Amino acid sequence: EAQxxxxxxxxxxxxxxxxxxxxxxxxxxxxxxxxxxxxxxxLRQIYYSMNVEVTDKGDVPEGYxxxxxxxxxxxxxxxxxxxxxxxxxxxxxSPFGRALGELFFGEGSRLTVL
Amino acid sequence: AxxxxxxxxxxxxxxxxxxxxxxNYSSSYSPSLFWYVQHPNKGLQLLLKYTSAATLVKGINxxxxxxxxxxxxxxxxxxxxxxxxxxxxxxxxxxxxxxYKYIFGTGTRLxxxx
Numbered sequence: 001e002a003q004x005x006x007x008x009x010x011x012x013x014x015x016x017x018x019x020x021x022x023x024x025x026x027x028x029x030x031x032x033x034x035x036x037x038x039x040x041x042x043l044r045q046i047y048y049s050m051n052v053e054v055t056d057k058g059d060v061p062e063g064y065x066x067x068x069x070x071x072x073x074x075x076x077x078x079x080x081x082x083x084x085x086x087x088x089x090x091x092x093x094s095p096f097g098r099a100l101g102e103l104f105f106g107e108g109s110r111l112t113v114l
Numbered sequence: 115a116x117x118x119x120x121x122x123x124x125x126x127x128x129x130x131x132x133x134x135x136x137x138n139y140s141s142s143y144s145p146s147l148f149w150y151v152q153h154p155n156k157g158l159q160l161l162l163k164y165t166s167a168a169t170l171v172k173g174i175n176x177x178x179x180x181x182x183x184x185x186x187x188x189x190x191x192x193x194x195x196x197x198x199x200x201x202x203x204x205x206x207x208x209x210x211x212x213x214y215k216y217i218f219g220t221g222t223r224l225x226x227x228x
Contacts, residue, residue, distance in 0.1 A: 042220040045215055101165075
């Protein structure tokens with residue numbers, strides 16, 4: 001089954017404790033991205049990747065890191081989480097040809113930073 | 115820069131009546147446009163997409179949208195609302211002007227009254 005898998009789905013952590021949210025897709029998509037969803041703000045892009053070893057900042061990259069060492073994986077790293085990073089996070093992938101195609105989303109990861 | 119405006123943050127309709135969710139976009143290039151639906155505590159699911167083919171796009175669950183370049187609009191409609199349509203809906207434009215981002219509207223929450 002074609003899917004995007006995120007882990008963990010739920011996480012409560014404390015300020016400053018490094019954490020990684022994993023994302024994996026099995027559709028051989030070139031494009032992957034991370035979003036955070038906050039009430040009233042919709043989804044905002046954190047980082048995106050056009051292909052292996054190619055990443056770029058989205059609209060809200062501060063406090064986050066990413067890497068793309070393999071085509072299927074795109075982990076999101078919070079080196080020193082803070083309470084303002086409490087949010088619902090989505091990973092998504094998309095085929096990329098002449099234009100960006102539809103996004104395929106993971107189920108989301110709800111993060112609480114105390 | 116590209117942008118998306120969803121004109122209503124909340125819409126209420128009675129079951130069996132038409133649904134209209136409004137979306138306006140700003141784009142310097144020929145955009146790709148999408149509507150996604152998010153049911154409570156779920157990920158995002160594609161309803162339909164416009165990628166420069168037919169201007170009237172049919173999607174899943176009886177939804178459709180019309181791309182109107184002169185009005186820079188991409189409104190989502192459904193002839194008859196069902197209780198299961200209650201969800202949050204997002205209009206999305208993909209930016210292929212060099213940044214390769216997806217820009218989300220802030221969402222419209224649809225309430226369906228019995």
